[in-house]
Amino acid sequence: MKILVCVTSVPDTTTKITFTDNNTKLNKAGVTFITGPYDDYALARAVELKEKTGATITVLNVGEADSEPVIRKCLAIGADDAIRVNAEPTDAYFVAEQIAAIAKENSYDLILMGRESIDYNGGQVHGIVGEMLGIPSISPVMLLDLDGDTAKITREIEGGKESLEAKLPLVLGCQEPIAEWKIPNMRGIMTARTKPLKVVEPTGTDKLSTVASYELPAPRGAVKMIPADAAETLIQLLHTEAKVI
Amino acid sequence: MSVLIFAELDEGKLKKSSQEAIFYGAKVAEMLGTSATAIIAGAADNTELASAGKFGATKVLHATDAKLNEPNGMAYATVVAAAAQQEGSKVIVLAKSSLADAMTARLAGKLKAGLAANVIELPNVSNGFVVKSSIYTGKAFAFNDLKADIKILAIKKNTITPEEKDASAAVEAFTPTLNEADFAISVKSTEKSSGDILLPEADFVVSAGRGLKGPENWSVVEDLAKALHAATACSKPVSDLDWRPHSEHVGQTGLKISPNLYIACGISGAIQHLAGVNSSKVIVVINKDADAPFFKSADYGIVGDVFDVLPRLTKAVQAL
Structure with a gap:
């Protein structure tokens, strides 16, 4: 059983986002980068499967050198080796191309990743990878169990969930509650330092989209407070002032 | 060359978010000097399908194969890709949803399309094709320059307020060849709170x-x-x-x-x-x-x- 877990290195969820260079670059000053929270779920489930079935886990990141701390942390949590494709991950198709190229060389049984990265929120890479490899893709996956080469999956749908079955190999976009996030222990951190991390250059140069510039949302106006003993006024204001109801 | 809109049904009715997508797609069509066509898969009556016209679609391609009555992202991607090819569409519009997400990614892979997700405004086509989207989970916006020949725009709810007009779309049955491989995922059961507002x-x-x-x-x-x-x-x-x-x-x-x-x-x-x-x-x-x-x-x-x-x-x- 070979599992590929694709991870992103993204600003911590509490980050206040700002931009530099005339709004063309993320201001990384003072920003803590973390493993994408959804990717963390994918990795945690992979580690559980490894503990149960003896799988090997390769972590893959499409990113620049500054994403290596995130990759090392994934190794500390339980991945066996890692590959970094040395490129800025700005375009979903481009990132998918890199993942597909690595997957074609190594034929994984499962390719897991988060349902979306929390920077661009596209939620598309797993599907494009599936298409490129000609195998099914499923997202967002809440539960994953294996029975031989059949995956039993629960996926969230609007207003509920559905139970699915499909044969491996599969590409899955994961989310809670597929597994509990794992925290690396000291032994994991020590061994992670010597686990192999291979850096490869990207294949293809198809960036089908680029970001011309960024913008921050306009701040909301001041909050209008309504005394609790006149709570009914709120409904009037929503009706006559905000005109939303 | 028409702008193609992937519209979804919920229990045989056009979803509200898809009405928005059709209206948005019709606006883009206007900007590009072309018409808007909706592609709809699954069971629905003709009056409902033709109602896409109220939001600006002049034509509806209705994928009628019964195998498509259950939503299926992979099969729908095959259908939409075939529709895009038939219509020569360079711009494909849809509303974000769990089904649309699954469909869009496969479609982008098939068509090698430039994709903008969480689009919140009409595109600017004065110099290239630039669309504004929400990123960093709503904390910022990006102006995406879509360079590919085919562009896919996945719009967020409330991107545009549809205005209805008195018009109806011409409905054509659409029967593309489906791939067996697109039905590799079998749905065992579905739990859905019915009657509630999604x-x-x-x-x-x-x-x-x-x-x-x-x-x-x-x-x-x-x-x-x-x-x-x-x-x-x-x-x-x-x-x-x-x-x-x-x-x-x-x-x-x-x-x-x-x-x-x-x-x-x-x-x-x-x-x-x-x-x-x-x-x-x-x-x-x-x-x-x-x-x-x-x-x-x-x-x-x-x-x-x-x-x-x-x-x-x-x-x-x-x-x-």
Whole structure:
């Protein structure tokens, strides 16, 4: 059983986002980068499967050198080796191309990743990878169990969930509650330092989209407070002032 | 060359978000000097399909194969790709949804298309093809320059307000060749709360957090939601505690919604929660703690006990 877990290195969820260079670059000053929270779920489930079935886990990141701390942390949590494709991950198709190229060389049984990265929120890479490899893709996956080469999956749908079955190999976009996030222990951190991390250059140069510039949302106006003993006024204001109801 | 819109059905009816997508697609078609065609898969009657015309589509391709009656992202991608090829479409528009997400990614892979997700405005076609989208979970926007020959725009709810006109679309049956491989995933069972307003589609949302103290207290939330015809939502701790289903969880790791009105009850407003709701048009916060950070991001606030305030709001709505 070979599992590929694709991870992103993204600003911590509490980050206040700002931009530099005339709004063309993320201001990384003072920003803590973390493993994408959804990717963390994918990795945690992979580690559980490894503990149960003896799988090997390769972590893959499409990113620049500054994403290596995130990759090392994934190794500390339980991945066996890692590959970094040395490129800025700005375009979903481009990132998918890199993942597909690595997957074609190594034929994984499962390719897991988060349902979306929390920077661009596209939620598309797993599907494009599936298409490129000609195998099914499923997202967002809440539960994953294996029975031989059949995956039993629960996926969230609007207003509920559905139970699915499909044969491996599969590409899955994961989310809670597929597994509990794992925290690396000291032994994991020590061994992670010597686990192999291979850096490869990207294949293809198809960036089908680029970001011309960024913008921050306009701040909301001041909050209008309504005394609790006149709570009914709120409904009037929503009706006559905000005109939303 | 027409702009192609992937429109979804919910129990045989055109989804509200798809009406928005059709209207948006028709506007883009106008900008490009072409027409708008909708591609719809699954069972629906002709009157319903033709109603796409009200929102600006002149033609509807109806994929009638019974195998498509169950939503299937992979098979729908095959259908939409075939439709795009038949129509020579260079721009494909759809509304974000769990089905659309699954379909779009496969489609982008098939067509090698430039893709912008969470689009919130009409594109600027004066110099290239630039679309504004929401990124960093609503904390910022990006102006995406789509360079590929074929472009896919996945629009967020409330990107555009559809205006209806008195027109109907010509409906044509569409029967592309389906791939057996697209049916490799078998659906064993589906659990769906029926009759409720779907959260991602809802114009109004009443949401509650740990301030409600327990799942048995949700009736005050549900009553207000019912009076407003709103969907109910919840914070992450509430879904983690299993007080409410995960499909109601809004925030950084849950659904990102953009309704006209979001009422947060007993939710303190952690930045991760705000990320999922900050593109709502109007935000109301009700919390007994005057220092709850959420008040800073709200349009209207009430410092008070939700068990006192909510029933009074419900009555006031009923009296409107």
